Amino acid sequence: MTNKVASIAAVIPAAGRGRRMQSATPKQFLVVHGKTLLQHSVDAVLRDPRVEHVFIASDEQNEQAVAKSLPNISFVAGGVTRAESVLSGVLHAITQGYTHVVVHDAARPGLPAAVLSAVIDAALSGDNGAIVAMPVRDSLKRSEPDSDMISTSVSREHLWQAQTPQVFTAALLADAISEMGVEHPQLTDEASAMAYLGYHPRLVMGSLKNIKVTHPEDLELVTAILAPPGR
Ligand SMILES: Nc1ccn([C@@H]2O[C@H](COP(=O)(O)OP(=O)(O)OP(=O)(O)O)[C@@H](O)[C@H]2O)c(=O)n1
Numbered sequence: 001m002t003n004k005v006a007s008i009a010a011v012i013p014a015a016g017r018g019r020r021m022q023s024a025t026p027k028q029f030l031v032v033h034g035k036t037l038l039q040h041s042v043d044a045v046l047r048d049p050r051v052e053h054v055f056i057a058s059d060e061q062n063e064q065a066v067a068k069s070l071p072n073i074s075f076v077a078g079g080v081t082r083a084e085s086v087l088s089g090v091l092h093a094i095t096q097g098y099t100h101v102v103v104h105d106a107a108r109p110g111l112p113a114a115v116l117s118a119v120i121d122a123a124l125s126g127d128n129g130a131i132v133a134m135p136v137r138d139s140l141k142r143s144e145p146d147s148d149m150i151s152t153s154v155s156r157e158h159l160w161q162a163q164t165p166q167v168f169t170a171a172l173l174a175d176a177i178s179e180m181g182v183e184h185p186q187l188t189d190e191a192s193a194m195a196y197l198g199y200h201p202r203l204v205m206g207s208l209k210n211i212k213v214t215h216p217e218d219l220e221l222v223t224a225i226l227a228p229p230g231r
């Protein structure tokens with residue numbers, strides 16, 4: 001596969017409820033510096049000119065959260081699980097002739113342009129695809145169920161924390177998610193589905209700025225990360 005024949009769409013899963021955020025409004029629709037987190041994420045993936053279209057997997061009623069009049073943005077149905085939302089977007093991308101998909105969480109609004117560019121470059125060099133990830137930097141401990149005491153320490157050597165974007169050949173990713181099953185408990189990211197089919201996605205260095213808004217205190221961090229220059 002060479003990148004000359006690649007046509008690339010982004011798929012943004014944005015149908016989650018944000019239970020861990022404990023906010024009445026799902027976190028992707030919270031406004032920071034005048035834009036929803038979803039809009040920040042859409043803008044971030046469109047910073048690479050190779051991304052031609054964005055498919056947002058979300059409910060129709062949330063279309064007002066993004067500048068939907070843009071011709072290169074479509075809304076598609078979300079799913080009960082994140083994987084089902086991603087599959088929905090990927091299948092629409094395939095139908096419209098895209099060969100590759102850049103899957104990026106709506107809840108990661110701080111994606112740096114250089115990270116996006118690097119993961120697309122890495123993914124276009126073969127069928128394994130590529131994901132953004134960060135080496136584990138803290139010491140790791142394991143506890144027993146229902147206990148707050150350390151049972152063992154775990155080596156962090158060669159361990160990475162997966163982020164998004166995760167970039168794959170669209171048809172392979174659709175097969176992988178379908179084979180593994182959208183409700184499989186271990187299907188927490190696209191790389192897990194590709195690994196299920198025997199692929200070995202490449203790891204591309206991520207950024208702390210690419211934090212996923214998961215808990216209430218994360219909102220303070222992204223507010224600082226997304227601050228316009230000079231503020
Ligand atoms: N059925 C779902 C569940 C999640 N997502 C999206 O997947 C991304 C990452 O998921 P996560 O942080 O787990 O979001 P939520 O499921 O909303 O959060 P929680 O697990 O706390 O409820 C988010 O952009 C979220 O909107 C989705 O599109 N469809």
Ligand SMILES: C[C@](O)(CO)[C@H](O)COP(=O)(O)O
Binds near residue numbers: 162163190212214
């Ligand atoms: C895909 C992901 O962002 C990688 O870290 C993450 O797994 C999705 O969020 P969740 O909290 O696991 O649902």
